[in-house]
Amino acid sequence: MPLNCSSSASRVPHILGGLKTTATTRVGGGGVLFNFFNKTHQNNSLCIASLPLNKRNDSQRFCLSSSSSVMEGIKDSGFSTQEIEKYSKELDIAVRAVQMACSLCQKVQESLISKTNSQVQAKDDNSPVTVADWSVQATVSWILSETLGSRSVAIVAEEDVQTLSKPDSAGLLEAVVQTVNDCLAEAPRFGLKAPGTILGSTEVLEAISHCNSAGGPSGRFWALDPVDGTLGFVRGDQYAVALALIEDGEVVLGVLGCPNYPMRKEWLSYHHRYHRIISKLTPPTSESWDKGCVIYARRGSGEAWMQPLIQGHKKLVWPNSATPVRVSTVENPALATFCEPVEKANSSHSFTAGLAHSVGLRKQPLRVYSMVKYAAIARGDAEVFMKFARAGYKEKIWDHAAGVLIIQEAGGVVTDAGGCPLNFSKGMYLEGLDRGIIACAGVKLHEKIIKAVDASWNSSSL
Ligand SMILES: Nc1ncnc2c1ncn2[C@@H]1O[C@H](COP(=O)(O)O)[C@@H](OP(=O)(O)O)[C@H]1O
Numbered sequence: 001m002p003l004n005c006s007s008s009a010s011r012v013p014h015i016l017g018g019l020k021t022t023a024t025t026r027v028g029g030g031g032v033l034f035n036f037f038n039k040t041h042q043n044n045s046l047c048i049a050s051l052p053l054n055k056r057n058d059s060q061r062f063c064l065s066s067s068s069s070v071m072e073g074i075k076d077s078g079f080s081t082q083e084i085e086k087y088s089k090e091l092d093i094a095v096r097a098v099q100m101a102c103s104l105c106q107k108v109q110e111s112l113i114s115k116t117n118s119q120v121q122a123k124d125d126n127s128p129v130t131v132a133d134w135s136v137q138a139t140v141s142w143i144l145s146e147t148l149g150s151r152s153v154a155i156v157a158e159e160d161v162q163t164l165s166k167p168d169s170a171g172l173l174e175a176v177v178q179t180v181n182d183c184l185a186e187a188p189r190f191g192l193k194a195p196g197t198i199l200g201s202t203e204v205l206e207a208i209s210h211c212n213s214a215g216g217p218s219g220r221f222w223a224l225d226p227v228d229g230t231l232g233f234v235r236g237d238q239y240a241v242a243l244a245l246i247e248d249g250e251v252v253l254g255v256l257g258c259p260n261y262p263m264r265k266e267w268l269s270y271h272h273r274y275h276r277i278i279s280k281l282t283p284p285t286s287e288s289w290d291k292g293c294v295i296y297a298r299r300g301s302g303e304a305w306m307q308p309l310i311q312g313h314k315k316l317v318w319p320n321s322a323t324p325v326r327v328s329t330v331e332n333p334a335l336a337t338f339c340e341p342v343e344k345a346n347s348s349h350s351f352t353a354g355l356a357h358s359v360g361l362r363k364q365p366l367r368v369y370s371m372v373k374y375a376a377i378a379r380g381d382a383e384v385f386m387k388f389a390r391a392g393y394k395e396k397i398w399d400h401a402a403g404v405l406i407i408q409e410a411g412g413v414v415t416d417a418g419g420c421p422l423n424f425s426k427g428m429y430l431e432g433l434d435r436g437i438i439a440c441a442g443v444k445l446h447e448k449i450i451k452a453v454d455a456s457w458n459s460s461s462l
């Protein structure tokens with residue numbers, strides 16, 4: 001356990017022999033709360049009330065089942081119903097919004113790779129941004145504001161409206177407005193309310209620029225990466241939609257949509273285009289190439305859940321066949337898989353190759369775009385994720401918040417390379433990050449990697 005972590009050292013929920021201190025202190029040490037969450041999923045009890053959204057007050061918008069066994073569980077736990085229901089409404093909305101966003105992205109990606117499309121722009125740092133980035137940001141911002149009240153919703157997100165507002169971007173803006181309206185028209189399919197009238201460009205730009213919160217140590221805000229791994233997205237490969245709720249500097253909800261995540265983990269290492277060709281060759285009844293999931297977790301629950309993506313014209317019926325996900329139990333480095341960014345500009349492949357060798361990781365690294373790597377650890381499809389960006393690069397909170405919480409609740413460990421928790425309370429950047437990010441399925445692997453970083457850091461060129 002490192003001694004030099006700043007304020008939140010005591011909050012590291014791992015490393016202590018696998019005992020999740022944060023979860024156990026919050027839920028009073030019993031498994032009662034876990035059981036309650038289990039039951040809420042199985043009983044289909046988180047539901048949206050049938051009154052129109054604008055006619056409901058906050059407590060009427062969503063309801064929880066009051067089946068006697070569940071209520072007994074609550075009573076026995078010694079927790080108020082209010083405490084147990086905390087974030088239920090936000091989680092429900094966030095999962096539905098991410099499902100919608102994934103559907104939007106799938107359509108845009110399909111059109112991007114089937115045509116040579118001019119709707120990919122370069123940002124100031126030369127990274128690409130697409131119609132999907134702005135459209136998802138506008139859609140999620142609109143949904144959160146409509147369902148939770150725009151004045152109480154603060155959002156930190158990746159995109160701004162500068163490029164879109166330029167006079168020569170009229171075509172691009174038109175495409176974004178169209179994409180947002182097409183997506184919002186489908187809201188009822190996801191259990192959400194569509195706008196009464198179509199949104200104009202002013203409203204769409206407003207929804208995007210509403211995501212201008214600076215984050216920070218107090219209060220509540222959402223962190224959104226509308227399309228994480230945009231390079232993977234434009235290449236027809238892996239990408240993610242990431243949404244997290246942060247309260248008083250702690251991530252309390254994490255939702256990750258991974259539209260191209262293959263159900264068979266072996267396919268993660270193939271370029272998605274190859275997967276698409278194979279899908280077309282297999283009989284339509286075959287489920288082996290199924291892809292797409294939304295994974296989510298609530299802080300302190302000790303659980304992470306996964307739903308399949310809603311495909312075609314199907315309706316989202318909560319809990320949408322959600323199943324729990326858990327990290328891998330592999331502790332032997334020789335049997336473990338480590339993942340890292342595809343782009344060596346984003347993380348030093350040579351440094352991680354040296355680390356992998358020194359701890360006995362023998363398998364080929366799994367190089368995948370985006371926070372799908374966090375999903376892979378949470379699902380037990382890989383054991384280690386390492387990212388060592390070049391000196392001076394500042395990691396942004398929206399690139400990590402949802403994934404970190406999901407791995408922790410699925411039983412894993414995420415810290416910087418000094419063993420300290422990532423700090424989400426300092427604004428849009430992960431300030432004070434020591435060298436890199438290390439996420440592991442278990443404590444033993446994590447300790448080994450931390451030690452190996454210390455042993456090889458000085459001789460590295462990072
Ligand atoms: N030079 C750099 N070093 C490290 N990370 C970088 C980077 N440039 C961009 N990134 C981040 O890496 C993310 C992609 O992650 P990965 O490399 O794991 O696929 C990008 O997210 P966006 O694609 O949302 O901009 C971006 O935030």
Ligand SMILES: [Mg+2]
Binds near residue numbers: 225227229
């Ligand atoms: Mg990103």
